[in-house]
Amino acid sequence: MTIHTSTPHINQNEELIFERSSPGRVGYDLPALDVREFDLESALGGENVRDFIEDFPEVSEMDVVRHFTRLSTWNFSIDAGMYPLGSCTMKYNPKINERVARLEGICNTHPLAPETLVQGNLEILKKLSDFLAEITGMDAVSLQPPAGASGELTGVMMIRACLTERGNPRKKVLIPDSAHGTNPASAVMAGYSVEALKSDAHGCVSLEGLEAAMNEDVAALMLTNPNTLGIFESHIAEITAIIHSRGGLVYMDGANLNALMGLTRPGDFGIDVMHMNLHKTMSTPHGGGGPGSGPVAVKKFLEPYLPSPTVEVNQQGKYFFNHDRSKSIGKVKAFYGNFGTAVRALCYILANGSAGLKEASSVAILNANYLKHKLRDFYDLPYDEPVLHEVVFSNKRQAKHNLSVMDIAKRLMDYGFHPPTVAFPLIVHGALMIEPTETESKEELDRFIAAMMSIAGEAETNPDLLRHAPHLTRVKRLDEVQAARRPVLRWKR
Amino acid sequence: MTIHTSTPHINQNEELIFERSSPGRVGYDLPALDVREFDLESALGGENVRDFIEDFPEVSEMDVVRHFTRLSTWNFSIDAGMYPLGSCTMKYNPKINERVARLEGICNTHPLAPETLVQGNLEILKKLSDFLAEITGMDAVSLQPPAGASGELTGVMMIRACLTERGNPRKKVLIPDSAHGTNPASAVMAGYSVEALKSDAHGCVSLEGLEAAMNEDVAALMLTNPNTLGIFESHIAEITAIIHSRGGLVYMDGANLNALMGLTRPGDFGIDVMHMNLHKTMSTPHGGGGPGSGPVAVKKFLEPYLPSPTVEVNQQGKYFFNHDRSKSIGKVKAFYGNFGTAVRALCYILANGSAGLKEASSVAILNANYLKHKLRDFYDLPYDEPVLHEVVFSNKRQAKHNLSVMDIAKRLMDYGFHPPTVAFPLIVHGALMIEPTETESKEELDRFIAAMMSIAGEAETNPDLLRHAPHLTRVKRLDEVQAARRPVLRWKR
C-alpha cells in the first residue's frame, strides 16, 4: 500500500460470553440480606417461582472486563479515526459531555420525583428547548422523541392533528425519492399514504412535479434540507409557497442541521415543523447505534399539539411540567425523552456558543467541498451542484471494472478509514456519500483523499484487490446473504 | 499457528504529537482573564520574560484524543490478556479502585491543608497502615515510600540509624545473588557496601555460605522471600537466627507478598523490616511503569526510625500527623507518599477481607504450580523445588537450536500473550520467570500452556519462526543495540 495510514497489529480472539462461562464463577457480590429470607412460593405463588436460568453466563469480573475490552478493540470509532458516514455527522464527541452527564445529582434522578425536587433537570430541559428553537428559528420544541425517526412520526402526527382540527386530515404525504427511509415509514405510521416525488436533474425537488402532485389530498411535504445529496433546496421559497397555498404543511427532516447552524434557519424559510438529531449535530455519542435524541420544533400554531408534558416556568421562576394539554398528540415515549442525551447536547451548545456553532457548520461545509474538489477527478459526481456539509459520488467509473460501491468501501478499511455511507441516497446508483464534519483536520482529509485516489488507481490496475477487500481486518468480508438465508439470531448450546 | 488465540487486525498509524502539530491549532480554552493584564516585564523582570516555546505542539482536542487513543492500541495490557511477568504480580486491577480514588472529596485535597480539614484522608492512611501491619505481622508501617526500591532504601536507612545508635552502623549488607537489582542499589545508596551470597543447589540461601559471610561488619541481610525463584526459604528460622545472633538485622524484600497473604507472616518468621509493593500485591494499576507505592513495615524496636510524619490518633479519636520524631531517618519523599495509590490499595483490601486475601495467595500459588506441572516436560526447570506464586524455567533445551530466551518471549506475542520476565533472576541462565497470579482462569492458563507447548515444538521444527518473531505486531523486532549506540532521546525538528 503506498499510503501509510494503518498497519495490522496483534489482536485478541474472544469467544461468546456464553462460551467463556464456567460453572460456579461469579462476577458480582451483594450486601448480605439483612431481612429474613422469605418463602418464595408464598410470595410469588407456587407456579411462578423460577429456577436458575439455564445457560446464563457464569464468569468473573475479570472475565467480563477482558471479554468486552477485547470486543471493543474490534470496533472502528471516531476516537480512532475519520468516520465520514454521509448523513450521520460523525463529529468528535467531547469528553466533557460525558463528564457532566455523569454528575450524581443529574444522572441518578427519578422521572416521577416531585417537580420541586428536580428543578435543575427541568431547567436543563427548558434551556435546551429554548436554544434549539433559536437555532432553528422555530417557536416551540419538544425533547420527547428518542431518535430522529420518532421525531418524524411525532411531527407528522402533529400535522395530522392540526389538519383534522381544520376539518380534514387529508390522505397523503409527499416525499422526495432522495429522502431517508424513515420518512415514508414514519408518514405511514402516522396514518398517511406516501407519494414519492422524483428529484429533478439537479437532485432537487422539481417545482413542476410538486405543482402537479400538490392537491387537497396532500397533508404535507416531508423535505430534507439540505437534502441527502448535500444540496440546499434553492427553490425553498417556491416549494413552501406551493404547499402552503393549497393548505398543506411543510415538514423538514433536520438530520442535516450541521450544515445550517448560524447560516440560515428553517423557521425563516417556511418550515412548519421539523426534527433534529442531537446525536448528529449536537455531538452526542452514537454508542454503536444509539441512544439518540430527535427533538421536534414547531411554529406557534402547532404548539398546542406538541407531546405532553411541556416544560414551562411560572411567575415565581419555578419550572413545572404541563400535562394538561387537551390538543396534544399524546406521548411518543414514556417520560421526557432521552434526558441523558439532552444533557450532553446542552453542554455542547454551551461550549460552542453562537459563534462556535456557526464555525462548526461553516467548517463542515468547507471540509465537504474540499473533498469534492480533490476527488472529483477520480470519482463520478452524479450531481455537480454546490454542496454544503456532504458530497455524493458514485462508483460509475469503477463499475466499468465490475466493481461495486461495496468493493470500494471495504478497501478503504485497509487504509484505516471508515467507509462513507454507501447505496444511499437511492437516486444515485452506487452512491458514495461522504460527510467529513468540521472536526476532521486538513491533514486527515488529505490522507483520506490520498487513500481514495490510491483506490481509484487500484480499481484500474488491480480490481481484485478491491473485490476481496478488506485484507487487513481480523475477519474478512462477511457473508450477508447466508446470514439472511439461514438466520442464526442467538447463541444456543 | 495451531492455537487460535489472536489474529492481526487493522491498526492506525500515528506520528509524534509534534509531527501532528499545525500552526494556530488549539486544544484548550480558558475563562477570560477577569483582572487587568499585567505588564510581564515588571512582574517577572525584563530578562525573565519568555516568548512562546518553539516546537511546543499545536493541536486540537480531537487531535489529542485521537493521538493518544491510537497510541494506546499499541499497548498490551491486563485488560486485554494474560500478562505473566514474573516478579510483577500483574493481577486484575479492579475498576472500583479507580472510582473511589476519583471521588472529589478525596482526590482534590491539598497535603498542607489543616489536619482538621482532612480527617478522612488521615483515616485512610491509618487504616491502610494498620491493615498492612496485620497482613505482614509487623508492628508499624510507613506509607511514604513511592515505590519498592524507595521502600528498600528507607528500610536500610532505618537499619543504619538503629545500628548507629547501638554504637556501630557496620559496613556491609549481604544480598543473595538471586535478588532483584534494586536491593544492592538501595543498600549502596544507604551507604553500605554489598556482598553477594551465592545461592545453594536448591536456589536458596546456603546456610554455610551465610555462616561464613556473617560477621560484625555485616549490618543486615536483604532477603527476598519467597525468593525470585518462587521458592520459600525453608531455613528461614536458621537464617534469621544466624544474622540476629551476630547483631545484624534482617530486611525482607516483600515484592512477592502475593504468595503469603493469610498463609504466613514475615513478622512471625524473624523479619525486622520489609517493604511491600502495593502496585503488585494490592492490585493498584501499574500505569505502564508507575506510580507505585512501597510501604515499609517494621518491628517495634525500629518504629522510632520510621520516616516522618507518622499518622496517629489522639484520645478524642482525632487523627494527626506526628512530625516530632527525633530519631526518624527523615523523609524519602515530600508529604505522605503516593496517597492515591494507597486509596486503591485500601479499597482492594476491604473488598477482599481476611478470607479473600488468603484465597488470592492460595490461588496464585495454585496457578503457578499448575503451569509448572504442565510445562515441565517442555522447558528446562533449573530448580525443581516446591514453588509458591511463580515458577522459573530456562531456555536450556531451546538453546540447543541457538534460540535465546528472547526468541521464545517474542514468539509468545504472536499467540496473544505478554511474555514472562526474561533473563531474571540472574542465577538462571536464560530465565523464563512466570507469575500467572490468581486472577487468571484455568482456561486462560490452558491457552498459555498450549502456546508454550506449541512454541517448544516450533523451536524443534522451525527455529527461524522464533528467531524472527514477533510476526503479527505492528512493529517487528526492535533494534535495541542501535538505540543505545546512537541514542536519540527526544524529537528534534
Added chain:
Amino acid sequence: MRYIPNSVEGQQEMLREMGLKSLEDLFVGIPQEVRLKTPLNLPQAMTEPELLEEFGSYAGKNASGMLSFLGAGVNEHYIPTVIDSIISRGEFLTSYTPYQAEIAQGTLQAIFEFQTLMCLLTGMEVSNASMYDGSTALTEAMLMAARVAQKNRFLMASSVHPEYRIVVNTYTRHQNLKVDLIGCADDGSIDFTELESGLNNDVAAIVVQSPNFFGNLEPLKKLAAMAHDCSALLVVCVAEALSLGIVCSPGSAGADIVCGEAQSLGVPASFGGPHVGFLTCREKFVRNLPGRLIGQTVDSEGKRGFVLTLSTREQHIRREKATSNICTNQNLFALMATIYCSLLGKKGIREVAAQNVAKTQYALSELSKIPAVRILYPGPRFNEIVVQLSKPFEDVASRFDSAKIIPGLPLERYYPALKNCLLLSFTETKSKAHIDRLIQLLKTL
C-alpha cells in the same frame, strides 16, 4: 474552537486551494434572502471550568440525599462499576450503527449476546437488538401482533404502565386499532369476568404487564390459554426486567410476544432516559419483528462473524412498507444490560431478584401492622406495593419532605379512583434500616 482542528489560517489555505476567497463563497447554494443576517441569540461560549460550574449548579438545584421508594418502571438497583468503565471506551461510545461489519464486530457480537440474553430471560426464541424503551417496545409489540393476527382489536389490562398506555394510544390511534381496557380484580390481577366478556375471535391480542403496574404478577398460563382459544396472541410486557430472575418466564407460560424495559439491568434512572426496550417473540413471527437484528455468519475464510440481517423488514430497504420506522435504537444501553447480565450471571440474577422479594415481603409485613395504612392488591407480587393512607396525601406530603423521604408515587394522577394511594418499590438497595425509617414515619401520620 477547541473541537475544530482547522485554524483560521488552515481554512484560508484550503479555500485558496479551491480558488475561493472566503467561507461565504461556499454558501452560494443558500439563497441570499434566507441567509441569517444576525448572530444566533445564544450565550457566550463557555470553557470547561465554566461548564463544570454550570452543570454543577443544575445538579445542586436537584434535591440530594433523599431516601426514595419510587419505582413505577424506573427501578433503583445497584449498578456495578465495571459497566461504566467499559461503555466509556471510545470504541463502543463513539462508533455508529454497525453497517460495516468487518470493523464493527465488537458491537455486533455484544448485541448478539444481548439478543441471546433477552431470549433466555423471557423464555422466547428471538429478540431484536433493542427498542427505545418499554413504552415503545410495547407499542411496537402490539402493531406487530396486529400484523401477525391480521386483526385490529386489543384487550389491554388497565394495570399496564399508564405511561406505556398513553404511548400505545398515541400510536394506535393512527392505525385504526381498537384498544379496550380491562380493569383489575381486588387481588391486583386482571379482572377475568371483564376479560371474558370482552374476548372473542376478532381480538388480535390480550395485552398484560407482569409484574403489573401495581407490582402484582398476572396468571400468564391462564391468559395464554384463553387467548389461544380464540386465536388471539398473548402479549406480555415486563417493565421490571429483574423480576425475570426469579419469576417464571412469560415464554414458558405461553406468551407469543414478550416486550419490556431493561433499565433494571444496569442502567441509571437518568430522569427517565436513555433506557433500553426489548422485544422478543416466537421464531415464526421473526419477519414481522420491527427493529434491527444481528445474525451470525461466516467470512470469506469460513470464520465466524456477525452482521445486521433480515433488513428487508426495515425502513432503509422497505421504506413505507417497513415493519417500523425505527432506525437508531438504544445500542449502548443494550450493551450495558449485556454487561450487567454477564457480571450477575446465573447465580447473581436470581440472588438479586430474591433479595427484592425478601425486602418487599419484609416491608409488607411491617406495613400491614400500621392501622393508618391499608394495603391494596394482596396478590402475588415482586418488589412493589400499593398502600392507601387514611389521610389525604397533600396533608402529609410535607412530613415526608422534611424527613427527606420520597415515599413513592401518588397514584391518583394516573388512577383518579385511587385516592391517597402510593406505589412503593422495595429493591435490594434498601436496607432494613431504610425501610424501618419509612415505617416509623408512616406510623406517626
Added chain:
Amino acid sequence: MRYIPNSVEGQQEMLREMGLKSLEDLFVGIPQEVRLKTPLNLPQAMTEPELLEEFGSYAGKNASGMLSFLGAGVNEHYIPTVIDSIISRGEFLTSYTPYQAEIAQGTLQAIFEFQTLMCLLTGMEVSNASMYDGSTALTEAMLMAARVAQKNRFLMASSVHPEYRIVVNTYTRHQNLKVDLIGCADDGSIDFTELESGLNNDVAAIVVQSPNFFGNLEPLKKLAAMAHDCSALLVVCVAEALSLGIVCSPGSAGADIVCGEAQSLGVPASFGGPHVGFLTCREKFVRNLPGRLIGQTVDSEGKRGFVLTLSTREQHIRREKATSNICTNQNLFALMATIYCSLLGKKGIREVAAQNVAKTQYALSELSKIPAVRILYPGPRFNEIVVQLSKPFEDVASRFDSAKIIPGLPLERYYPALKNCLLLSFTETKSKAHIDRLIQLLKTL
C-alpha cells in the same frame, strides 16, 4: 471472590490434574512452624455498594467547599477532562513497564514525547522518563551532580522547598555529601554575599529553586556564571512547572541540571501524590542520569520504533554500581503531563502562565493596600506571595475557617523566623471574586 475466576470446583479440578488433594498440599514449601494458624484480623469483605459508602464517608470527613490559596509546590490548576478519559483506558492504565517494546509502543512513544516536552520546557538537551516527585528529582539531581563534578559539597538556597530539603538531607547523609544552606536576601532571592563567601572550587553545585519557595525568581544567569567560574554546576529545581510557560528556561540561563515537579501540568493534588518528578540535563551528562530513558530506534524492517535504552546505567543491569536504585517511576502521571502539554500547546501554556501572573499581581496590589498585612520579598515572582499578618495567626485562624477560606500556608513550621507569615498562591483557577473574598476578610482582621 469476584476477582478470582477459578471457582472452588475449578480449583479442585486443577488439583486433581496435579494429583493433589487440597491447596494445603501446595504450601509444603512453607515450614509448618511459621504457617499462620489463625485468620488475619481484618474486616469482613465489603461489596461494591459498601465500598462506595465507606469511601464516600471518608470523603465526607474531609472539608468541602473551601476556598483555598494553598500552593507551596502543590498547585491548583485547571485540569482538562480529556486527560482522565485517556489515562483511564486499560491499555495505558493496566500495562507494566515497557520491557517488551513490540507490544508497548503506545507507552514508549508517549514517554518519548514526555522527554521531549520536558526538554522544551526546561531548555535542556536530555530528559529521563520521570522521577517519583520533585523532592526525589532534586535529590537525584544532586547525587548526579556529585558524580559529574567529582566533588561532594553543595551550596543550597534555604528558599528551596523545605520538604525537598528534608528529603535531600535524608539521602545525602549517607553519601557523605555536605550541603551548606544559603539564606535569602530581602527581595526573596538568594543572598549573594553569603553565597560568595561559601563558594569555592570544592563546591560541586549551586542548588536553587526558581520560582523559589517564596514565589520569587532567582537570577539564574548570574548564578550559572558564578558556578561555572569555580567549575561547579548549577542545579535548578522547578516546583511550579507551569512557570516555565512564561519564565525563561533555566537551560537558556546556563543551568547544567534542571529538575522539578510537573504536578502543575494536569495532575490533581491528591493529598501530595502521586505526582511526577522530572530530571533533565545537558547531553554530555546523560550516562550519569538516573532513571529510565526511552530512545528511538528501528525495527527489523527499518520502521521507526521506541525502546527503553542506556539501561547500563540502571539497577537491573548494574546493580550496586547503578546511577540510582529507581525502578518503577511515575509513568502514568508523566503521560498526564504529556496530554496536558499537548492540549494547552504553544499558545495555551503561555496564556495560562500569563493568567497566573496577572491574578498574582492583582492580589499583590490589593494586599498592599491592607495596613494589617505586610508583604515580604518584593522581588520578581510568578504566582505566590508571602505576607505577614500583624496579629498572631492562631488568633485569627478561626475567622478563616468560618469564612470557609484556607488563606495559605503558615510558614513558621518550616521557617521559625517567619512568624505569622502566610504563603499564598494565586492561579488561573481563582476569579477576581475569589481573591476579593480573601482581601475583604484580611481587611477585617
